[in-house]
Amino acid sequence: xxxxxxxxxxxxxxxxxxxxxxxxxxxxxxxxxxxxxxxxxxxxxxxxxxxxxxxxxxxxxxxxxxxxxxxxxxxxxxxxxxxxxxxxxxxxxxxxxxxxxxxxxxxxxxxxxxxxxxxxxxxxxxxxxxxxxxxxxxxxxxxxxxxxxxxxxxxxxxxxxxxxxxxxxxxxxxxxxxxxxxxxxxxxxxxxxxxxxxxxxxxxxxxxxxxxxxxxxxxxxxxxxxxxxxxxxxxxxxxxxxxxxxxxxxxxxxxxxxxxxxxxxxxxxxxxxxxxxxxxxxxxxxxxxxxxxxxxxxxxxxxxxxxxxxxxxxx
Amino acid sequence: xxxxxxxxxxxxxxxxxxxxxxxxxxxxxxxxxxxxxxxxxxxxxxxxxxxxxxxxxxxxxxxxxxxxxxxxxxxxxxxxxxxxxxxxxxxxxxxxxxxxxxxxxxxxxxxxxxxxxxx
Numbered sequence: 001x002x003x004x005x006x007x008x009x010x011x012x013x014x015x016x017x018x019x020x021x022x023x024x025x026x027x028x029x030x031x032x033x034x035x036x037x038x039x040x041x042x043x044x045x046x047x048x049x050x051x052x053x054x055x056x057x058x059x060x061x062x063x064x065x066x067x068x069x070x071x072x073x074x075x076x077x078x079x080x081x082x083x084x085x086x087x088x089x090x091x092x093x094x095x096x097x098x099x100x101x102x103x104x105x106x107x108x109x110x111x112x113x114x115x116x117x118x119x120x121x122x123x124x125x126x127x128x129x130x131x132x133x134x135x136x137x138x139x140x141x142x143x144x145x146x147x148x149x150x151x152x153x154x155x156x157x158x159x160x161x162x163x164x165x166x167x168x169x170x171x172x173x174x175x176x177x178x179x180x181x182x183x184x185x186x187x188x189x190x191x192x193x194x195x196x197x198x199x200x201x202x203x204x205x206x207x208x209x210x211x212x213x214x215x216x217x218x219x220x221x222x223x224x225x226x227x228x229x230x231x232x233x234x235x236x237x238x239x240x241x242x243x244x245x246x247x248x249x250x251x252x253x254x255x256x257x258x259x260x261x262x263x264x265x266x267x268x269x270x271x272x273x274x275x276x277x278x279x280x281x282x283x284x285x286x287x288x289x290x291x292x293x294x295x296x297x298x299x300x301x302x303x304x305x306x307x308x309x310x311x312x313x314x315x
Numbered sequence: 316x317x318x319x320x321x322x323x324x325x326x327x328x329x330x331x332x333x334x335x336x337x338x339x340x341x342x343x344x345x346x347x348x349x350x351x352x353x354x355x356x357x358x359x360x361x362x363x364x365x366x367x368x369x370x371x372x373x374x375x376x377x378x379x380x381x382x383x384x385x386x387x388x389x390x391x392x393x394x395x396x397x398x399x400x401x402x403x404x405x406x407x408x409x410x411x412x413x414x415x416x417x418x419x420x421x422x423x424x425x426x427x428x429x430x431x432x433x434x
Contacts, residue, residue: 024404070384077381084365087347093367094344150364157385296343299369306370 014215019145022088030214034144035089036105037216039096042082043107045075046100047281051115052124060118067164068121074161078154085146101286103273108132110197112275119172119179119186125165127187127194130232133158134224135198143215166235173239187236188244195259196267198225226256233257347396348374350381352388360392368393 006025013020020026049072056072059065083093099105110128115121136158139151172183199221202208211217219227229248236243247260269275345367351360363382368374374393382388402410418424427434 021404023401073380073384077384080366080381081364087365092344153364296345299373300343300345303370303373 011213014143014213017215019148020143021145029210030216031089033211033214033216034147035086035091037211038082038086038089038144038147039091039099040106040108042079042086042096043100043105044111045079045082047107047111047285049075050281050284051111051113051277052121054115055118055121058118059121064121064168071125071161071164074157078157081150081153082147085144085150088146089144097289101282101289103282106271108197109267109270109275110193111281112270112278113189113193114277116189117182117186119169119182120190122165122168122172122183123186123190125161125163126169126235127165127190127232128197129158129161129165131194131197131228133162134228134231138218138224141215141218166239169239169241173241183239184241187239187241191243191245192262192266193270195225195229195262196270198222198228200264200267229257229259345369345373348378348393349396349399350374350378351392351394352378352382353390353392354388356389360390363387365396 007027010020010024010026010030013024020030052068052072052075056065056068059068083096086096087093096105100107110131115124133155136151136155140148140155142148142151169183169186172179175183199205202220202222205221208217208220212220233243233248233250245260247258249258251258270278273279346369347365348368348371349365350363352363353360363378366374366377366381368377371393375391378391378393383391414420
């Protein structure tokens with residue numbers, strides 16, 4: 001069959017909402033785009049454990065500590081679901097890890113910001129996970145089967161992340177003056193970076209068109225960002241807090257909130273590696289990987305030894 | 316870059332057996348396992364996903380941690396991914412074609428008088 005025919009059959013399937021599965025024919029660029037996107041998504045889950053892991057030992061109560069541990073454990077799990085689905089496209093776990101550790105692969109820039117106070121655990125859950133969920137709900141309907149299935153599982157688990165974050169802030173918002181100030185400060189610091197999570201404006205985004213045509217993405221960056229702003233602008237009222245944007249205003253005509261300009265210089269600086277914690281995060285991953293080397297080797301040696309012993313018993 | 320299409324994933328077992336594409340899996344990487352979960356007593360095990368583990372015992376322990384953190388299962392199966400044989404999607408048409416024109420295999424093919432009642 002000619003390449004154009006294969007490509008036509010492929011696009012027809014996508015148009016008819018038929019999922020693409022690992023052994024189906026797919027264009028090379030579709031494979032590469034999915035590998036890139038899924039592995040970056042996996043890396044984000046894994047690196048995303050670091051800013052929160054920072055607070056496990058300092059959580060204000062045993063209850064909060066247990067919740068935080070469960071959340072971080074979920075994120076490890078989400079990373080693993082995603083690595084597995086990327087592997088069905090023919091890349092290997094080692095290869096993906098190597099790309100993360102060498103800095104070749106990106107992860108979500110949001111995790112290059114520091115978590116300075118306990119209120120940040122609330123803001124991260126509410127805003128960062130909230131933004132991630134919008135993206136992830138969309139991806140439950142992505143065209144590549146294994147990715148979509150991983151996302152369904154992730155979304156089921158993720159909603160507790162956002163709710164516990166909001167609840168953490170709600171408690172602080174009803175607390176002492178210091179606690180209220182801490183709550184507002186965390187919202188102020190996380191608001192703009194959360195908006196940046198949706199990526200560059202549609203007019204600047206290089207991957208968007210093709211990804212929408214292939215139904216890898218089903219909404220554009222700007223659509224998702226607006227959806228997020230509309231949602232958060234209402235929820236923040238329940239907290240009795242404000243968002244740090246004096247241009248934020250309901251637009252009756254558009255039926256959406258208008259909002260101020262994102263600092264795109266900051267966005268690109270963090271993407272290019274110059275955020276507050278880029279180096280620290282990568283160093284932490286490298287150290288964890290190096291420190292775990294003996295465990296990986298020992299487990300293989302142990303498995304080989306057990307297998308040998310079994311063979312000898314049989315013989 | 317020879318990153319893509321190195322095959323060592325589920326459904327490719329037959330190819331490896333017949334000396335097909337060589338695996339590029341590094342020596343240090345733990346093998347890949349497919350995980351199947353029985354969600355409750357009386358139901359089939361269903362494919363949940365995959366993971367890496369050095370041996371079967373570790374695969375089960377990891378499957379518990381990765382796939383059943385919220386009581387999703389009462390029983391786990393793990394099988395090394397390379398042992399799964401899969402049908403070829405390119406041959407799907409001819410493979411399933413014989414079932415296509417045999418409507419008489421379905422109960423709705425037979426028209427019975429109403430007096431018969433539920434059958």
